[in-house]
Amino acid sequence: xxxxxxxxxxxxxGLAALLLAVSGFIIGGGPQATxxxxxxxxxxxxxxxxxLAPAAGFVLRWRGFGSAGATVALVxxxxxxxxxxxxx
Numbered sequence: 001x002x003x004x005x006x007x008x009x010x011x012x013x014g015l016a017a018l019l020l021a022v023s024g025f026i027i028g029g030g031p032q033a034t035x036x037x038x039x040x041x042x043x044x045x046x047x048x049x050x051x052l053a054p055a056a057g058f059v060l061r062w063r064g065f066g067s068a069g070a071t072v073a074l075v076x077x078x079x080x081x082x083x084x085x086x087x088x
Contacts, residue, residue, distance in 0.1 A: 001066035008073035009054035015080050016050040019043065050076045 026043050029035075057073030060066070 001061065001070050004070040005054075005057050005061060005066070005073055008057065008070060008077055011077040012050045012054045012073060015076055016047055019047045019050065046076075 023043065027035075027040050053076050054073045057069035057071075060069030060072060
């Protein structure tokens with residue numbers, strides 16, 4: 001389970017890097033920015049989930065729940081793939 005948790009952590013950090021890379025288009029003053037509080041809140045919560053999910057996964061593994069920790073860490077990656085394919 002540790003290998004899956006590490007792979008999920010790499011995926012989560014990749015998603016966080018992607019969110020930071022496109023943050024100017026969502027929050028900034030660019031021509032395509034939405035500049036509304038709802039999109040800002042959604043972006044900040046997505047970034048927080050991408051950063052906190054691996055931490056929660058490692059805490060769960062430390063407490064003896066390895067498979068639950070890997071599942072928690074994989075949630076942002078799976079949701080990102082579903083949203084990228086146009087689902088939900």
